[in-house]
Amino acid sequence: MNNLDSLNIDAVRSAVQERQTTAFAFAEAHYARIQDRDGEIGAFLTLCRDRALAQADRIDRMAAEGQPLPPLAGVPVAIKDVMSTSGVRTTAGSKMLDKYIPPYDCTAVERLERAGAVVLGKTNCDEFAMGSSNENSAFYPVRNPHDLTRVPGGSSGGSAAAVAADMAVAALGSDTGGSIRQPASFCGVVGLMPTYGRVSRYGLIAFASSLDHIGPLTKTVKDAATLLQVIAGRDPMDSTSAAVPVPDYLAELDRPIRGVRIGVAQEYFGEGLNDEVRQSVESAIDTLKNLGCEIIPISLPHTPYAIPTYYLIATAEASSNLARYDGVRYSLRARGVKTLSEMYRRSRDEGFGAEVKRRIILGTYALSAGYYDAYYLKAQKVRTLLTRNFDEAFRKVDAIATPTSPTAAFRLGERSDDPLAMYLADVYTVTADLAGIPGISIPCGETKDKLPIGLQILGKHFDESTVLRVAHAYEQA
Amino acid sequence: MKVTEKDVSYVAELANLDLTDRERAGMLRDLNSILEYVDRLDELDTSDVPPMAQVSDRYGVDQSKRGSERFLYAMREDIPDGLRKSLPHEEALANAPDPDEQFFRVPKVIER
Numbered sequence: 319m320n321n322l323d324s325l326n327i328d329a330v331r332s333a334v335q336e337r338q339t340t341a342f343a344f345a346e347a348h349y350a351r352i353q354d355r356d357g358e359i360g361a362f363l364t365l366c367r368d369r370a371l372a373q374a375d376r377i378d379r380m381a382a383e384g385q386p387l388p389p390l391a392g393v394p395v396a397i398k399d400v401m402s403t404s405g406v407r408t409t410a411g412s413k414m415l416d417k418y419i420p421p422y423d424c425t426a427v428e429r430l431e432r433a434g435a436v437v438l439g440k441t442n443c444d445e446f447a448m449g450s451s452n453e454n455s456a457f458y459p460v461r462n463p464h465d466l467t468r469v470p471g472g473s474s475g476g477s478a479a480a481v482a483a484d485m486a487v488a489a490l491g492s493d494t495g496g497s498i499r500q501p502a503s504f505c506g507v508v509g510l511m512p513t514y515g516r517v518s519r520y521g522l523i524a525f526a527s528s529l530d531h532i533g534p535l536t537k538t539v540k541d542a543a544t545l546l547q548v549i550a551g552r553d554p555m556d557s558t559s560a561a562v563p564v565p566d567y568l569a570e571l572d573r574p575i576r577g578v579r580i581g582v583a584q585e586y587f588g589e590g591l592n593d594e595v596r597q598s599v600e601s602a603i604d605t606l607k608n609l610g611c612e613i614i615p616i617s618l619p620h621t622p623y624a625i626p627t628y629y630l631i632a633t634a635e636a637s638s639n640l641a642r643y644d645g646v647r648y649s650l651r652a653r654g655v656k657t658l659s660e661m662y663r664r665s666r667d668e669g670f671g672a673e674v675k676r677r678i679i680l681g682t683y684a685l686s687a688g689y690y691d692a693y694y695l696k697a698q699k700v701r702t703l704l705t706r707n708f709d710e711a712f713r714k715v716d717a718i719a720t721p722t723s724p725t726a727a728f729r730l731g732e733r734s735d736d737p738l739a740m741y742l743a744d745v746y747t748v749t750a751d752l753a754g755i756p757g758i759s760i761p762c763g764e765t766k767d768k769l770p771i772g773l774q775i776l777g778k779h780f781d782e783s784t785v786l787r788v789a790h791a792y793e794q795a
Numbered sequence: 796m797k798v799t800e801k802d803v804s805y806v807a808e809l810a811n812l813d814l815t816d817r818e819r820a821g822m823l824r825d826l827n828s829i830l831e832y833v834d835r836l837d838e839l840d841t842s843d844v845p846p847m848a849q850v851s852d853r854y855g856v857d858q859s860k861r862g863s864e865r866f867l868y869a870m871r872e873d874i875p876d877g878l879r880k881s882l883p884h885e886e887a888l889a890n891a892p893d894p895d896e897q898f899f900r901v902p903k904v905i906e907r
Contacts, residue, residue, distance in 0.1 A: 421886045422879075514850035528849050554878055557869040558851045626833040637810060644811070646899050648890035658904050662811040672821075675812060679803070679822055680829060682810040696836050698846030703839065705847060737825055738832055754850030779853060 322351055322484040327393050327541045330487060331434075334381050334392040341374035341381075341392030345436050348394040352438070352485045360460045361470075361479040363399050365439035366406045370394070373436045389544060391434035396486035398477045399440040400447050401427055401532070402521040410523045411445045411455040411473075414649045414669030424521025425556070426490055426532045426549045433548040438486055441476030445671045446640065447492055447525045449473045450500060450743040453734050454673045461730070462504060464769055468727040471501030471743075477535045478505040488536045488545055492522060494529045495628050496723070496747025499759035502535055503722035503772025506761045508789070509535045510542040513780045514754035515560035517546075518553030526635035527558075529628075529751045539760060539790040543567040546782060562780050570783040575791040576610030578784065581715035585621035586746055592725045598763035598771040599721045605795050606719065606788065614715050618707040621749060623700050625741055628748040630684050630697035636674075637681030643669060676737060705753040712778045717788050720746050722759040722772030746774060756782045760789045798826045 334341050349367065356362055377392045397403065400410045402420035409415045423431075431437060444454035452460040452475030460475040462468040463483040470479040474491030478501035481489050491498040493511040502509025510533045517532045524530060534545035550564045582603060587596060607613050645651035645665030652664035670678070684693035711718060723743055733740045750757040755776055762773035773792070777785035803823050807814050814822065855868030871878075888894040893901075 418890055421882050421889065515854060554871050558849070560851070560854045561868060562854055620839070623836055623839065626836050629829065630833060641811075645892060646901055649892075651892035655902060658902050659811075661902055663813045666811055667813045670812075672818075675814070675818065676822065676825055678810050678812065679806055680826060683798070683802070683806045683826065686806060686809060693833070695846055696841060698848060699841035699844040700836055700839060701847040702844050703841070738828055754853065 341377040345374045361476040388434035396480040396489040400523045411443045413456045425518040444473035447473040471504035473497040496744040502759040504727040506770030510758045513756045518556040518559040520555035524639040526632040579715040581616035581718040583618045586720040594765045602762040602773045624749045627697045627700045633677040633681030718776040722774040726769035
């Protein structure tokens with residue numbers, strides 16, 4: 319099995335079902351690919367071979383007995399290392415959790431495995447999912463499979479690179495400010511952030527709880543729909559997971575998109591947008607028009623305020639969420655400490671990297687007495703305005719088309735000295751996280767340096783169906 | 796400069812971080828540059844705008860109700876044993892850097 323290129327979920331499942339090959343062989347072929355390529359890419363932090371092969375065996379026995387196979391039977395997947403896996407080391411890309419072995423599974427991972435997926439291992443990411451380039455991993459950076467001198471994006475860079483380099487058929491990532499869509503764009507794969515509450519966050523290591531989303535990274539839009547179908551839906555273990563019914567995403571996928579109203583907001587095509595990216599995205603919008611979509615100019619006037627809003631809210635929530643890493647229960651503890659307070663401070667000093675400390679300090683500042691109203695509360699109010707912008711736009715349109723990121727993949731080290739320049743890589747993605755609406759990034763061409771460019775489609779709350787349908791039609795065109 | 800060295804020390808203390816002198820200097824520079832950028836939010840009049848803390852307000856909260864009744868969407872039946880079994884003692888302590896048979900051990904808190 320040498321050809322793993324563009325191997326998708328249906329191909330794996332039907333080959334296993336019809337016993338042309340086995341889930342075991344698919345798993346082994348992917349491990350061989352990882353062995354071959356991941357030395358130079360660095361997408362994986364931990365492999366869980368025993369768990370994968372045991373699951374593959376289970377699927378192969380079902381196939382041998384002629385049982386009907388579940389939707390992800392035998393599909394080799396990779397899981398971002400911010401999702402808890404029982405008995406398998408889960409680091410969140412941090413020295414703080416270097417040796418942490420969770421005693422339970424993240425709901426999304428549990429649902430994937432129940433649907434027959436074979437979890438190959440855990441993927442590299444920015445520390446606690448804080449970053450846009452994967453250079454904030456405490457272990458090693460991930461390199462972009464399209465050009466090893468460039469970043470894969472972040473923070474789900476390992477998941478995006480694993481799929482792009484055919485080291486997994488699909489992966490799970492998490493998105494707080496763009497961390498699924500931006501790396502999908504940089505690596506030339508599909509990345510879907512579902513509506514907030516669509517997928518349970520139980521077992522996801524928290525960064526910013528009101529903004530964290532789990533979603534799929536895949537080679538095709540159809541595969542993203544298949545994965546979403548499996549992981550979506552109410553989970554009593556997460557009180558913010560929505561009791562909104564889950565539609566049949568695959569049944570909707572092939573419906574024609576003639577007459578679908580696509581909004582184009584000038585605020586997403588202004589200063590800072592690279593020319594090659596602009597041309598590709600504009601030509602993608604022309605394609606949607608040729609497919610029968612109605613292209614409607616809209617305005618999302620508060621967009622320029624999204625990055626400052628995001629960096630206040632996300633850091634404030636992070637400063638609170640990361641208080642739990644205190645050297646007591648499950649994290650690194652500094653040696654030779656004499657007092658409790660010294661233990662807290664020195665353990666946190668040793669365990670956290672520079673960007674995580676920067677965000678904890680900023681978030682603590684924004685929440686501290688005297689600054690709460692000026693920063694945190696102000697940001698929450700602007701969050702309302704940003705959400706109202708979308709509400710208003712979605713009265714006129716069914717979906718919105720934008721670039722995913724203002725540039726294609728940049729070089730390692732290019733932005734690592736300037737946090738603000740790094741934050742701007744998320745300028746087109748953070749608004750959807752703040753408003754809680756779904757968004758997808760799909761490949762829409764490449765630069766003259768052969769670097770992938772991403773088209774982003776945003777939709778209404780809980781209307782992943784339209785987002786997927788438009789993306790699928792574009793992909794097939 | 797909005798933020799002073801004293802502010803950085805104060806906030807670091809609140810966050811239980813020590814930070815080296817070099818880290819403090821870097822933090823001072825970065826915080827000031829980020830906050831200067833963040834100040835553009837002051838251009839917006841938000842006096843009549845309610846704050847948004849959660850997206851789930853959009854799909855769950857029943858604004859016609861009062862108090863905790865508004866959050867009925869998140870309620871479930873009380874299950875005495877919990878939705879899932881509690882972790883066995885051993886497993887709960889397995890990741891602790893310094894456990895004994897029973898407890899998480901920490902440096903002495905009370906001075907005598």
